[in-house]
Amino acid sequence: MTRQLLTGNVAAAWGVRLAEVDYVPAFPITPQTEIIETIAGWIDKGEMDCRMVTMDSEHSMITAAGAAVATGVRSYAATSSQGLLYGMEMLYTVAGWRTPFVLTNVSRGLSAPITLESDHNDVMAARDSGFLQIHCATCQEVVDATLMAYRLAEDKRVRVPVIVNLDGFYLSFTREPVDIPDPAKAREFLPPFDPGSLKFRAGRPLSEAVAVLGGTPYSYFRYELHLAAMGALAVYDEVAEDFARLFGRRYDAVESYRAEDADYVFVMLGSFSTKARDAVDGLREAGVAAGLVRPRLFRPFPVEALRRALAGRKGVAVIDQNLSMGKGGVLHGELLSALYGVADAPPVVAGFIGGLGGRDIGPGEFREMISVLEQAVADGETPPPRLLFSAEELRHVRKLQASAHVEREEIHRQERGDTERDET
Amino acid sequence: MSEPVIKGMKDIPSEHILGAGTALCAGCGALQALHEIYDVLGENTVFVNSAGCMTLMSVYPFTPFRGGWLYTAMASAPAGAQGVRDALDILLAKKRIAPEEDMQVAVLSGDGATYGMGLAAASCAIDRDLDFLYICYDNEGYGNTGNQTSAGTPHASRTATDTGAEGVPGYKKDLFGLWVANRPAYAATVIGAEPLDLARKVEKAKSIKGPKLILALSPCPVGWDYDPMETLEIGRLAVKTGIWPLKEFVDGKVVHTKTPHPRTPVEEYLKLQGRYAHLFSPKRNDALIDEIQSRVDAYWDAVGD
Numbered sequence: 110m111t112r113q114l115l116t117g118n119v120a121a122a123w124g125v126r127l128a129e130v131d132y133v134p135a136f137p138i139t140p141q142t143e144i145i146e147t148i149a150g151w152i153d154k155g156e157m158d159c160r161m162v163t164m165d166s167e168h169s170m171i172t173a174a175g176a177a178v179a180t181g182v183r184s185y186a187a188t189s190s191q192g193l194l195y196g197m198e199m200l201y202t203v204a205g206w207r208t209p210f211v212l213t214n215v216s217r218g219l220s221a222p223i224t225l226e227s228d229h230n231d232v233m234a235a236r237d238s239g240f241l242q243i244h245c246a247t248c249q250e251v252v253d254a255t256l257m258a259y260r261l262a263e264d265k266r267v268r269v270p271v272i273v274n275l276d277g278f279y280l281s282f283t284r285e286p287v288d289i290p291d292p293a294k295a296r297e298f299l300p301p302f303d304p305g306s307l308k309f310r311a312g313r314p315l316s317e318a319v320a321v322l323g324g325t326p327y328s329y330f331r332y333e334l335h336l337a338a339m340g341a342l343a344v345y346d347e348v349a350e351d352f353a354r355l356f357g358r359r360y361d362a363v364e365s366y367r368a369e370d371a372d373y374v375f376v377m378l379g380s381f382s383t384k385a386r387d388a389v390d391g392l393r394e395a396g397v398a399a400g401l402v403r404p405r406l407f408r409p410f411p412v413e414a415l416r417r418a419l420a421g422r423k424g425v426a427v428i429d430q431n432l433s434m435g436k437g438g439v440l441h442g443e444l445l446s447a448l449y450g451v452a453d454a455p456p457v458v459a460g461f462i463g464g465l466g467g468r469d470i471g472p473g474e475f476r477e478m479i480s481v482l483e484q485a486v487a488d489g490e491t492p493p494p495r496l497l498f499s500a501e502e503l504r505h506v507r508k509l510q511a512s513a514h515v516e517r518e519e520i521h522r523q524e525r526g527d528t529e530r531d532e533t
Numbered sequence: 534m535s536e537p538v539i540k541g542m543k544d545i546p547s548e549h550i551l552g553a554g555t556a557l558c559a560g561c562g563a564l565q566a567l568h569e570i571y572d573v574l575g576e577n578t579v580f581v582n583s584a585g586c587m588t589l590m591s592v593y594p595f596t597p598f599r600g601g602w603l604y605t606a607m608a609s610a611p612a613g614a615q616g617v618r619d620a621l622d623i624l625l626a627k628k629r630i631a632p633e634e635d636m637q638v639a640v641l642s643g644d645g646a647t648y649g650m651g652l653a654a655a656s657c658a659i660d661r662d663l664d665f666l667y668i669c670y671d672n673e674g675y676g677n678t679g680n681q682t683s684a685g686t687p688h689a690s691r692t693a694t695d696t697g698a699e700g701v702p703g704y705k706k707d708l709f710g711l712w713v714a715n716r717p718a719y720a721a722t723v724i725g726a727e728p729l730d731l732a733r734k735v736e737k738a739k740s741i742k743g744p745k746l747i748l749a750l751s752p753c754p755v756g757w758d759y760d761p762m763e764t765l766e767i768g769r770l771a772v773k774t775g776i777w778p779l780k781e782f783v784d785g786k787v788v789h790t791k792t793p794h795p796r797t798p799v800e801e802y803l804k805l806q807g808r809y810a811h812l813f814s815p816k817r818n819d820a821l822i823d824e825i826q827s828r829v830d831a832y833w834d835a836v837g838d
């Protein structure tokens with residue numbers, strides 16, 4: 110095992126290399142591009158026996174990845190944001206094909222307005238696609254989750270593709286010390302690709318991805334995909350157990366941090382949870398029994414593990430780095446559906462939106478969220494979803510708007526031919 | 534390129550390998566062409582399909598294909614072909630399959646996907662020098678949804694979305710020309726009504742490595758509004774009038790494989806089809822008929838027939 114400083118992107122590439130992936134159809138997009146460049150470099154230096162082809166779009170890329178799996182090779186793809194949405198039709202399609210492969214999504218906010226920085230609206234849009242989702246909080250998790258994702262995807266009981274999600278910039282471009290798994294052990298952990306019944310071969314008639322007529326066969330195959338995804342919960346636990354045995358790192362479907370005896374718990378996905386972790390330590394020092402619960406698995410949704418982790422807590426603050434317009438945070442709604450009607454469920458589960466487009470969530474805001482929870486518990490009333498935004502930020506936006514107005518008025522003045530000069 | 538076997542009608546395969554009983558319409562010109570193409574390509578072909586009429590050929594649990602079939606989506610069949618071809622090449626290189634298990638890869642797309650949504654994916658497959666055969670069954674409209682105007686729909690014809698007195702205002706895209714401009718390994722226009730010309734071209738395409746196009750004009754009784762028994766006649770007239778030039782691009786040159794001489798007036802082709810009925814009744818529209826004729830004449834003048 111070697112320990113190196115790696116960005117999240119290079120960690121993802123290491124996961125692909127250790128999985129001995131055969132085929133990478135690629136398409137560049139910030140902040141993902143470093144992944145495919147890293148893999149391309151290894152291929153060109155002969156360090157990785159893999160074929161890469163640069164496609165014309167993410168739609169084509171995901172099609173090619175699925176089609177290659179359908180022909181019998183281990184495939185990989187990576188994208189971000191607009192790219193994930195551009196390929197969305199094919200996400201649903203290749204999941205329906207039951208072609209297991211891993212797609213890294215380096216999370217980035219969606220247009221409009223266009224931005225490069227991170228949030229989770231992109232990956233949430235893939236929630237119902239049939240892809241499973243593993244969300245990473247550290248660069249170490251990225252390399253490990255990539256290997257685990259292949260094992261999970263290719264398991265005979267699952268056979269469904271998996272998205273491994275890491276946050277743009279916060280993980281993609283941040284170097285952290287990473288233990289790179291030993292290749293021999295990785296091989297022991299992840300057996301060679303088994304195409305199963307998926308393979309086009311001469312003399313072997315096979316029609317894949319054919320149409321169905323009527324709701325009955327359609328429902329049957331959609332239910333099958335759902336049941337496979339549900340079954341992936343138990344398989345994930347096995348995979349995580351096996352990974353811990355071989356590599357000494359344990360990745361439960363739901364991570365709990367100081368939550369066992371907590372009154373108030375933050376629930377969130379991804380790398381921003383490390384901010385919550387620091388906040389929990391600070392709050393504990395200040396005498397507040399705070400904790401953190403972080404689902405690593407988002408699809409399948411680890412309902413039982415979340416119920417256990419949150420049972421008996423007084424209040425929960427769900428922090429969503431996404432926003433479903435007209436509703437609120439997606440994880441908030443998902444968690445509520447898991448907790449409703451369950452004995453011992455926390456009486457207050459409040460929703461907060463933060464971290465959109467890479468916006469920071471500061472320690473003061475974590476403290477404020479605890480205050481909101483305390484008040485809600487005292488009042489017995491859960492507040493509506495709250496959008497984190499400070500007075501200082503509003504002042505900043507007002508300044509930008511003022512500049513825009515000045516510029517616009519200047520242009521209007523010129524258009525009118527009214528070239529008033531400053532006489533003073 | 535290997536020595537051609539198909540020299541005359543008697544050399545065309547007599548065994549038909551595409552299964553019967555699919556859900557396609559009576560008199561389908563695309564199915565006619567596909568039968569002829571598949572017989573020459575042979576069983577060891579993976580068809581990568583995009584959304585269109587042909588998608589209904591494989592409906593669970595039935596398939597008429599003796600080799601492979603993969604339905605993708607409307608825009609990305611060439612990308613699917615890339616994935617299948619690359620995977621087979623990887624398996625061959627890593628010796629995980631024997632050379633005799635290899636298959637040829639063909640895209641099967643209608644004009645809706647080919648001339649429009651799927652054009653970027655096809656164009657870029659040519660850039661990547663993908664070894665595949667692109668088969669376009671061109672029925673000159675979004676046929677499967679009821680013949681709405683596509684970029685392959687001819688000028689002045691009536692469609693479900695151009696119902697006015699002058700029909701479609703635009704002009705059929707020169708897809709063959711677009712391919713040729715990208716210097717593919719091979720490109721040809723064909724039609725099911727000319728089986729020998731078609732078979733020779735498919736045989737040639739099969740023997741060449743790289744990106745290849747077979748563009749098949751496919752008379753459509755439903756969309757073009759004519760009696761299904763007329764498919765063959767309309768196909769022949771498309772060639773005799775010069776409306777559908779049969780040609781191929783090989784070794785860097787475009788060659789016409791059949792030059793109609795003398796050309797039958799386009800009117801003979803148009804008047805058989807309901808999609809052009811407005812050119813003849815209630816009042817004859819000489820301006821439009823003449824325009825169609827003069828465009829055909831100008832094409833052949835430029836060819837130098």
